[in-house]
Amino acid sequence: MKKHNFYAGPAILPEFTVNNVIEACRDFAGTGLSIMEISHRSKEFTEVMEHAQSLFKELLKIPEGYHVLFVGGGASTQFTVVPMNLMQNKSAYLNTGAWATKAIREAKLYGDVEVVASSEDKNFSYIPKGYKIPDDADYFHITTNNTIYGTEIKEDMDAPVPLVADMSSDILSRPVDVSKYVLIYGGAQKNLAPAGVTFVIVREDVLGNVDRKIPTIFDYRTQIDKGSMFNTPPVLPVYAALQTLIWIKDNGGVEAMQKKNREKSSLLYQEIERNKLFVPTIKNEEDRSVMNVCWVMNEEYAELEKPFLEFATRRGMVGVKGHRSVGGFRASLYNALPLDSVKALIDVMQEFESMKA
């Protein structure tokens, strides 16, 4: 039976990516060797790295003065590396979830952190508005898509101080005005590549303004100078990222991704609202994530949560269980998820409703 992959991360990748990685594991670029067995300094891999960086720039229309880095450590390492490089005295953070909370905790190791607003009072089910960003902060940090709760900041905001964003789970899902940010980072395993590679887009002129000593490998200037080759980069995940970038370009770029992602999420939200059994967890439409859609059982039907999950699983739906801190269900609709998978999930929801309600 066909499986429909709604996992939140690691998550679905284009078949194009998976197939080309399989091929490169056997014979990479006609070298007669596996991508897993070649030097990262080989001409063939250097080309992969450079191509991935240039396509990333092209797809997001990244302006001059920015660099694209591919490093290890995951987004969680960036929670530390960002303040190490950018915070002299003080930073400001918006707390929209568990990942933002973790980023805040790390930033506090390096100076004063002002949390300008938090949605923790309602289990992060909304995006705070109307807060004030202190203009003496060295930067303001946001998490654009809150993977666990299904909220998203879908517009690129104007901030009075340099803006930094964790875009782990919505990168390349929409056009981004990169010029509004000084730094964007994320783990690749939600919308780009297998786990193991982390992307960083950084504006070079914001670096070098802190007094502290930065370990060489964590100094962004090192990775910029060395073209992300200061040490051995995650070779296979970078190759996979390149395949996904090529696939995005071949399929109309980030504008086309956004159009398709909006179509998928609005179809699913419509069904959640129509279906007697379910209610969405995010009430405010404006705050709803296009990438991760969360819902729970209508109270009246609470006892049907487990049976619905079992029913959906039998029908080939994978990864629709909500995060343990929210409960209910979550469907992640990353770029590579076909519209047909959303339609299949909707069919399952309707069929279950007709059996039970």
Ligand SMILES: *Cc1c(COP(=O)(O)O)cnc(C)c1O
């Ligand atoms: C998954 C996720 C992270 C954590 O990424 P790692 O690469 O596992 O460290 C951080 N932020 C967001 C928004 C995420 O979705």
